[in-house]
Amino acid sequence: xxxxxxxxxxxxxxxxxxxxxxxxxxxxxxxxxxxxxxxxxxxxxxxxxxxxxxxxxxxxxxxxxx
Ligand code: SF4
Ligand code: SF4
Numbered sequence: 001x002x003x004x005x006x007x008x009x010x011x012x013x014x015x016x017x018x019x020x021x022x023x024x025x026x027x028x029x030x031x032x033x034x035x036x037x038x039x040x041x042x043x044x045x046x047x048x049x050x051x052x053x054x055x056x057x058x059x060x061x062x063x064x065x066x
Contacts, residue, residue, distance in 0.1 A: 002062050004045025009057040010035040019049035019058060 006028075008019075013035040020028040020036065027042035028049060036058075038049075050058040 002064050004047075004060055004062050005040045005043045006038045006045065006047070006049050006058050007061050008036045008038060009059075010037070012055055012057040014055050016054060018052050018054060022048050022052045024048065 006019075008028075015030050015033060015035055017030055017036075020026075020030060023043075024046065025042045025044055027039045027044075028036050029039070031037045045060055045062075047060045050060050
């Protein structure tokens with residue numbers, strides 16, 4: 001079954017923390033205050049973080065092998 005998950009472009013992330021605040025699964029952490037990282041084992045691919053990110057640097061991807 002395909003699994004959807006969020007992926008952050010860490011180079012463009014401005015570490016505002018908005019994505020971490022809205023994630024219903026607490027799957028996003030700001031790594032050492034510099035950029036957001038997604039725990040794929042917790043992410044359900046809802047896309048809320050991607051819609052919230054003011055920098056538009058989160059994309060929801062589909063892993064067909066998961
Ligand atoms: S897609 Fe949903 S569950 Fe996954 S990190 Fe974003 S807000 Fe959290
Ligand atoms: S909302 Fe966007 S810019 Fe802000 S921490 Fe998350 S990924 Fe980075």
